[in-house]
Amino acid sequence: MPEKAGEPEKPGEPEEAAEPEEAVAAGKGPAGKGRATRRRGAELESAILDAAWEVLLAHGYGGFTYEAIAARAGTSRPVLYRRWAKREDMLLATLVRHLRRIEIPDTGSLRGDVLAFLREVNEDRAATAALMLVQLADYFRDTGTNFLQLRAALSPPAPGPGEVLVARAVARGELPDVPRPARVLDLPLELMRHDLLMELGALPDERIVEIVDVVWLPLLGVTGERAG
Known part of the structure; x- marks a missing residue:
């Protein structure tokens, strides 16, 4: 059943394809022939936040759900919950990554x-x-x-x-x-x-x-x- 927007996963809910801290990438097959690669740490977080940005642009905050972002990133919802317990926290992290601070040029005048x-x-x-x-x-x-x-x-x-x-x-x-x-x-x-x-x-x-x-x-x- 699709989650309600922003609702955290209920205690005891089984993880979808129980994964460790890293997530299985969307690729398939061994060394180019069907074997999935795993992403960890900063690489995984970057992939999630890029997917979150794409979901936000396509569907707005109403469609900015753990389920949609996990599917776009090729990972599971528990991986997202471990990093961002609330949907608003994931949104802020997404915006910080994609709305870069603009430096003020020094042209001399x-x-x-x-x-x-x-x-x-x-x-x-x-x-x-x-x-x-x-x-x-x-x-x-x-x-x-x-x-x-x-x-x-x-x-x-x-x-x-x-x-x-x-x-x-x-x-x-x-x-x-x-x-x-x-x-x-x-x-x-x-x-x-x-x-x-x-x-x-x-x-x-x-x-x-x-x-x-x-x-x-x-x-x-x-x-x-x-x-x-």
Whole structure:
């Protein structure tokens, strides 16, 4: 009987094809002729999380079950339960693996840095904007959380991109060292996220330039030749 979404296996339920810590790979046959290979440790976990990502993209959180992921990974549900006792834990591990942290480029100027960073966000996150909005709707409803809480769970505490960008500009002498509201520091990335969610696709480059040159840099007091 298929499991209920997120329901842990009942005590005493027999393991499907009782397996040790490693799982049997989907391959068949001895040394290329029918003999299954076994995956262990990091290799096995990577295979499971890759399968979990594929299930999430295809079926959303509603279809993100131990049964579906085990079948896609070519392993058994007990192997998954030993690593992630709750479905939400497996989801977070999946997102951490596949939503990489975007490094902030250092181009030598504030304008160059923020443009390069937003272009990287545009390229890397456009495909997942719809996922966050649609595929995770059931997750937010089931857990009573929201996107901001999910983002905090995925990222260790650290200065935000805007804070890093402005601190670099201050160190270069491009900006005065004065207090600035967090809303101002976060503005370019927040505008970028908003537009990606509204468009459900990559933004044209002129929109990114507009966020930087028309909105953010003037707000920081950077214009004309000082923009870099």
